[in-house]
Each structure stands twice: as C-alpha cells, then as structure tokens.
Amino acid sequence: MSALKGTVGIIQSINTADYTATVQLPEYNNQITEGLQILSPVTLGNKITSIPKVNTPVFCIFIGDDTERGFIIGSYFSDKNISNSQEDEYKIDYQGSSLTIKEDGNIELKGTLTKIDSEVIITGDTTIEKNMIVTQNVTISGGMSAKKGFETEKATLKNGKLDVQSIDYKEMSKK
Incomplete structure (x- = not known):
C-alpha cells in the first residue's frame, strides 16, 4: 500500500468530459499538475456533481511521491472562498x-x-x-x-x- 500525501492547491483548468482539473501547487514551486480526478459523494446509481471553478482553493491527496497520481478531495473555506452558511x-x-x-x-x-x-x-x-x-x-x-x-x-x-x-x-x- 502506498503512502498518501496531501497539499493545498488552486484550480487552474477544468475538463468536464472526464471530471478532472489541473491544480497549481504553491508548496511545490507552483508546479501545475496533470488532470487530477475530482472526488464527490457517489454510489453506483446516485451522484452529486459539483465542478469547482478556476481559482478555487482545493485540498489534494497524492499516492506516493507522484504528483500526477492524485485526487482533488474538495474545496475549503478561506478569505478568498467565503461561506454564507449558518451553523443550523x-x-x-x-x-x-x-x-x-x-x-x-x-x-x-x-x-x-x-x-x-x-x-x-x-x-x-x-x-x-x-x-x-x-x-x-x-x-x-x-x-x-x-x-x-x-x-x-x-x-x-x-x-x-x-x-x-x-x-x-x-x-x-x-x-
């Protein structure tokens, strides 16, 4: 089993045909990844899709040391990506x-x-x-x-x- 590593990044481009996106990785000298799969809550017959916009901050995980074998786990809230939700x-x-x-x-x-x-x-x-x-x-x-x-x-x-x-x-x- 490979070790998983994670980092934050910023969406650079989207490919809606295969549900992937390229991500700029500030912690890795602003390297831009190949298309990473965008994860979402899914079962065989039921799907929730939400494709992030370019410039959305995201958290990615990678298998081993290879930044080309990874997944976009999701976005997170920050000063640039503000949530309007309430606690309840x-x-x-x-x-x-x-x-x-x-x-x-x-x-x-x-x-x-x-x-x-x-x-x-x-x-x-x-x-x-x-x-x-x-x-x-x-x-x-x-x-x-x-x-x-x-x-x-x-x-x-x-x-x-x-x-x-x-x-x-x-x-x-x-x-």
Missing part, C-alpha cells in the same frame, strides 16, 4: 440560486425560475404571495376562496361572488 443549516449556493435546509425543518429555495418536472402533492396549506399563471386546466375538488380577484377565460371571482361571462354547455358536457 445545510446550504447549496450556486450562481445566486440557493437551497437552504434549516435545522428547524424549514426549507428555502431561491432562484429566478424553479421548474418541477413531476407530479406534485402538497399536503399542507399553500400561500401564493404573487401572481399565479396556469397554462392548462385547473381542477378544484372541495372549496375555493379568494380575497381579491381570480380570473379565467370563462369566469371571474371577485369579492366572494362568481361572475360567469360565458359557458359553452356543449364543451362542458364532453368532460
């Missing part, structure tokens, strides 16, 4: 979008667009603080109420009253 949260922050899971069970999701490509079941109350646009059909089983206005092509619900503009009974009977 798990946070993924990427290019201004973020997912924060808090110790109290709350989850915050922030981004410019969130697309969900699956069936969604919400078992708790839902509050929509801005506009909602529905491009297909809405089926309501149970009651519905609105404090301000609710509009469709067929009807408008305002101040608790439903004002029906027009209904095509032939179209309704087909459903």
Whole structure:
C-alpha cells in the first residue's frame, strides 16, 4: 500500500468530459499538475456533481511521491472562498440560486425560475404571495376562496361572488 500525501492547491483548468482539473501547487514551486480526478459523494446509481471553478482553493491527496497520481478531495473555506452558511443549516449556493435546509425543518429555495418536472402533492396549506399563471386546466375538488380577484377565460371571482361571462354547455358536457 502506498503512502498518501496531501497539499493545498488552486484550480487552474477544468475538463468536464472526464471530471478532472489541473491544480497549481504553491508548496511545490507552483508546479501545475496533470488532470487530477475530482472526488464527490457517489454510489453506483446516485451522484452529486459539483465542478469547482478556476481559482478555487482545493485540498489534494497524492499516492506516493507522484504528483500526477492524485485526487482533488474538495474545496475549503478561506478569505478568498467565503461561506454564507449558518451553523443550523445545510446550504447549496450556486450562481445566486440557493437551497437552504434549516435545522428547524424549514426549507428555502431561491432562484429566478424553479421548474418541477413531476407530479406534485402538497399536503399542507399553500400561500401564493404573487401572481399565479396556469397554462392548462385547473381542477378544484372541495372549496375555493379568494380575497381579491381570480380570473379565467370563462369566469371571474371577485369579492366572494362568481361572475360567469360565458359557458359553452356543449364543451362542458364532453368532460
């Protein structure tokens, strides 16, 4: 079994095709390595990928004395790579979008667009603080109420009253 040695470095270039990066090693006269494998939490069917950006500080391990046979273990926080996380949260922050899971069970999701490509079941109350646009059909089983206005092509619900503009009974009977 070979001895492992570790050192810090700075990402110089990325190869996304084979998930490797070259690293400048300040402790070794700023030598730049060949492509080192970027390690990540992986199982056979489940993968978490996060390719570091150029200039990211990283920690590398090497097998024996050969700086070409090594791995990038991960990045670390420093004055140049600051963490915005708090002690009681798990946070993924990427290019201004973020997912924060808090110790109290709350989850915050922030981004410019969130697309969900699956069936969604919400078992708790839902509050929509801005506009909602529905491009297909809405089926309501149970009651519905609105404090301000609710509009469709067929009807408008305002101040608790439903004002029906027009209904095509032939179209309704087909459903």
